[in-house]
Amino acid sequence: MTARTHQQAFDKANALIEALPWLARFHGQTVVIKYGGHAMSDPGLRARFAENIVFLRYAGLRPVVVHGGGPQISAHLDRLGVQSEFAGGLRVTTPETMDIVRMVLVGQVNREIVGLVNDHGPFAVGMSGEDAHLFTAERRPGIVDGVPVDIGLVGEVVDVQPGAVRSLLDDGRIPVVSSIARSDLGDGVYNINADTAAAALAVALDAAKLIVLTDVEGLFADYPDNTELINRLSASELESLLPDLTSGMVPKMEACLRAVRGGVPQAHILDGRVPNAMLLEVFTNDGIGTMVVAEAAGPEDLTGAVGLGEEAAAE
């Protein structure tokens, strides 16, 4: 072995040891991962995403994927000559648009993610949020300049029945969920923003983490003038920032707030363009991206916690 390869092997062993307390902490815990359409753009990164998910499963976590596909829906509408329109980060959804949303999310994006994960074994099972009454939603307006406007068949999740997802997890599977809900009136389906759907599911499953993968490093302060990353903020700090946020960050940060206020200990915004972003977040001491926690506290460090037992390490 040359001195260089010896050093590389040493670094790899150290990286594995650094993961040990985090493996102990998250073993058996459910983690909900929101996979955004913008994070799916590159085929190599999509394959890496699937590897990361399967790694989490082999490491003893219970990963659940909730996926978006906004750019993929817009591209399809574009090909049909339909212009996409958004209000406060939410797609204005006519009945015709709803058919396309459902077709692209359930029939195309979901299938592709399931296929990529299943290249590694019989793990992923795809489902739409309308299946087994997983998500029920009521119509919600869009907010433009503080004023509510009608945006069509867009829903807010009002009920989650996570039994089917739990059964899949108990069976060692990886559920992959599209953000569609049945209507509370029982007369059709609604388009749910995937960040919103992921947060609702994370709360219902008592998840240990919500991870939102997107195409920026995390939440920037004073975007777009300033792109300084906010590493960590409390739910109350986030609440006061929310009125100043714009476009896609609005549903994303609302989702983090909803998850943390609903009892999920940590919600993260990560850059899905970074290879192995999820592994870096879950298994390293420094983590990456923006983390939202219930209330501000010192940085979490479990170094030396192994040997105290899982409960003590999780304190």
Ligand SMILES: Nc1ncnc2c1ncn2[C@@H]1O[C@H](COP(=O)(O)OP(=O)(O)O)[C@@H](O)[C@H]1O
């Ligand atoms: N404060 C902010 N910090 C970071 N990104 C922001 C901020 N405000 C708006 N954005 C925009 O939000 C985008 C992410 O939202 P979105 O396009 O809906 O992603 P996704 O498809 O992953 O859900 C970023 O690419 C960025 O352009």
Ligand SMILES: CC(=O)N[C@@H](CCC(=O)OP(=O)(O)O)C(=O)O
């Ligand atoms: C109501 C609403 O806006 N629904 C989204 C659903 C997909 C989604 O959220 O995709 P991303 O996560 O890739 O943005 C839409 O129609 O685009």
